Amino acid sequence: MSFTQETLAELREIAGRYPQPRSGLLPMLHLVQSVEGRITSEGIETCADILDLSPAEVSGVATFYTMYKRKPVGDYLVGVCTNTLCAVMGGDAIFDRLKDHLDVGNDETTADGKITLEHIECNAACDYAPVMMVNWEFLDNQTPESATQLVDDLRAGKEVHSTRGPKLCTWRETERVLAGFPDGRVDEGPAAGPASLVGLSIARERGWTAPDTDETAAADGTGAESKVGAAEQADTSRAESETTQEEGQKNG
Ligand code: FES
Numbered sequence: 358m359s360f361t362q363e364t365l366a367e368l369r370e371i372a373g374r375y376p377q378p379r380s381g382l383l384p385m386l387h388l389v390q391s392v393e394g395r396i397t398s399e400g401i402e403t404c405a406d407i408l409d410l411s412p413a414e415v416s417g418v419a420t421f422y423t424m425y426k427r428k429p430v431g432d433y434l435v436g437v438c439t440n441t442l443c444a445v446m447g448g449d450a451i452f453d454r455l456k457d458h459l460d461v462g463n464d465e466t467t468a469d470g471k472i473t474l475e476h477i478e479c480n481a482a483c484d485y486a487p488v489m490m491v492n493w494e495f496l497d498n499q500t501p502e503s504a505t506q507l508v509d510d511l512r513a514g515k516e517v518h519s520t521r522g523p524k525l526c527t528w529r530e531t532e533r534v535l536a537g538f539p540d541g542r543v544d545e546g547p548a549a550g551p552a553s554l555v556g557l558s559i560a561r562e563r564g565w566t567a568p569d570t571d572e573t574a575a576a577d578g579t580g581a582e583s584k585v586g587a588a589e590q591a592d593t594s595r596a597e598s599e600t601t602q603e604e605g606q607k608n609g
Pocket residue numbers: 438439440441442443444478479480481482483486487488
């Protein structure tokens with residue numbers, strides 16, 4: 358298919374957002390995916406033309422990052438984290454169950470075009486392992502049963518929400534947001550869940566604070582030695598606090 362004048366204008370708009378137009382290539386490729394459902398040869402050539410790059414240079418970028426897809430993606434890109442922690446917590450079992458349930462392999466799409474299944478690497482959400490992602494929204498603490506219910510609901514067209522709140526939209530809609538065209542829903546859901554904030558609440562309870570920043574050290578004339586001293590002092594305070602706690606537990 359040929360890009361519409363509107364899409365061509367949006368691709369040029371993205372390139373115009375950057376002092377060096379070629380810096381816009383990544384979001385431009387997301388826009389191509391939002392329109393065509395994958396990175397096509399025409400998409401590569403159009404981006405190259407706008408940015409005055411060669412198709413080979415654009416292709417090199419599009420084939421390097423796993424978020425860019427050369428095969429058509431379904432309405433929902435369902436990723437199962439099978440990195441170490443999620444794998445041992447059930448990620449491998451979830452992936453195996455979904456492969457059987459959907460009758461697809463890794464990086465394959467169901468016959469109805471609804472679900473593309475893929476392995477994903479650690480998404481820095483290990484405190485909620487095993488995690489899945491649908492179009493890059495988190496689904497925390499999943500099981501094989503919750504995962505099959507999830508994909509069944511998506512295929513049935515039901516409204517489904519991330520375990521962190523936001524309503525799941527389609528992959529093409531997500532790609533448009535990643536291209537830099539907001540859908541107005543950026544504030545849906547929390548910035549961080551309770552499990553990710555446990556360390557912060559413990560630090561607050563115990564009065565722990567971060568060592569001085571570089572700016573503070575430069576402003577008050579202190580250098581690396583005093584920062585090391587502050588860090589050591591913080592470590593000592595923490596050790597003393599833990600020792601006091603342990604003694605308290607032993608004594609009582
Ligand atoms: S190992 Fe799965 S989110 Fe880190």
